[in-house]
Amino acid sequence: MILLLISPTAKLPEASLTMYQLHIANKNYSSWSLRPWVLMTALDIPFTEQLTPFSAGAVQNAFKAFSPTAKVPCLVDDNQVVWDSLAIIEYLAERHRGVWPEASTART
Numbered sequence: 001m002i003l004l005l006i007s008p009t010a011k012l013p014e015a016s017l018t019m020y021q022l023h024i025a026n027k028n029y030s031s032w033s034l035r036p037w038v039l040m041t042a043l044d045i046p047f048t049e050q051l052t053p054f055s056a057g058a059v060q061n062a063f064k065a066f067s068p069t070a071k072v073p074c075l076v077d078d079n080q081v082v083w084d085s086l087a088i089i090e091y092l093a094e095r096h097r098g099v100w101p102e103a104s105t106a107r108t
């Protein structure tokens with residue numbers, strides 16, 4: 001009998017070799033930022049946190065430096081920029097185990 005042990009957080013073959021950068025805003029205000037932040041932290045997916053605080057004003061000009069939509073969260077993976085929280089989670093799910101449950105019934 002062959003026993004195959006796979007860590008739930010093991011990287012899939014297409015996982016990044018570079019360190020992800022996750023751009024977020026204030027954790028106490030930006031629940032959107034916390035979506036990928038909590039996921040990556042819980043699954044031990046290594047990333048560098050880049051926190052840019054909200055400033056006064058309707059448009060967050062500081063976010064334009066890294067996010068095409070001037071919104072957070074925004075994930076940078078080498079040359080790839082993913083700028084929506086659910087899109088980030090889907091992106092990570094293609095590269096890391098454990099993002100979504102294996103059982104389809106657990107995903108309904």
Ligand SMILES: N[C@@H](CCC(=O)N[C@@H](CS)C(=O)NCC(=O)O)C(=O)O
Nearest residue numbers: 030032058059060071072073084085
């Ligand atoms: N649908 C987007 C929403 C992102 C979003 O609205 N983020 C807010 C912070 S929680 C933001 O960046 N607001 C800045 C602004 O609207 O200028 C996502 O899921 O990532």
